[in-house]
Amino acid sequence: xxxxxxxxxxxxxxxxxxxxxxxxxxxxxxxxxxxxxxxxxxxxxxxxxxxxxxxxxxxxxxxxxxxxxxxxxxxxxxxxxxxxxxxxxxxxxxxxxxxxxxxxxxxxxxxxxxxxxxxxxxxxxxxxxxxxxxxxxxxxxxxxxxxxxxxxxxxxxxxxxxxxxxxxxxxxx
Numbered sequence: 001x002x003x004x005x006x007x008x009x010x011x012x013x014x015x016x017x018x019x020x021x022x023x024x025x026x027x028x029x030x031x032x033x034x035x036x037x038x039x040x041x042x043x044x045x046x047x048x049x050x051x052x053x054x055x056x057x058x059x060x061x062x063x064x065x066x067x068x069x070x071x072x073x074x075x076x077x078x079x080x081x082x083x084x085x086x087x088x089x090x091x092x093x094x095x096x097x098x099x100x101x102x103x104x105x106x107x108x109x110x111x112x113x114x115x116x117x118x119x120x121x122x123x124x125x126x127x128x129x130x131x132x133x134x135x136x137x138x139x140x141x142x143x144x145x146x147x148x149x150x151x152x153x154x155x156x157x158x159x160x161x162x163x164x165x166x167x168x169x170x171x172x173x
């Protein structure tokens with residue numbers, strides 16, 4: 001029973017690492033165009049940004065309202081460093097960080113997507129294609145929260161074994 005769960009956790013970790021790497025690159029090059037002047041970016045990046053807004057009829061990216069700009073600033077200030085920390089954790093073999101970064105990113109994504117999808121669905125301006133695009137991120141967010149919580153449930157046993165081993169060392173002294 002433990003083995004299938006370990007396989008599932010490893011699969012989620014792989015998806016999260018690939019997503020982290022993608023977000024670590026996309027956030028400063030693409031998402032930041034919503035809040036920074038487009039003159040700061042090379043023409044090909046601006047064209048990709050405009051193509052995305054047109055292809056998905058993404059009215060929030062094309063003409064961002066103040067709340068969406070705030071969400072993007074929050075993503076740049078919080079999610080981007082979390083993704084970088086996650087990639088660093090994998091590169092340096094500190095995989096136990098993945099549970100923490102998964103939980104933080106999952107909760108962030110759910111909050112971010114709740115605001116965005118709430119506006120899209122209530123306004124009636126979102127196309128089905130745009131809603132489907134963000135639905136995959138909702139699935140990722142829920143998976144990340146579950147991954148973080150699943151790993152956190154293992155922490156008390158680890159902490160208990162560390163505490164008991166340290167008390168055993170004290171008795172020996």
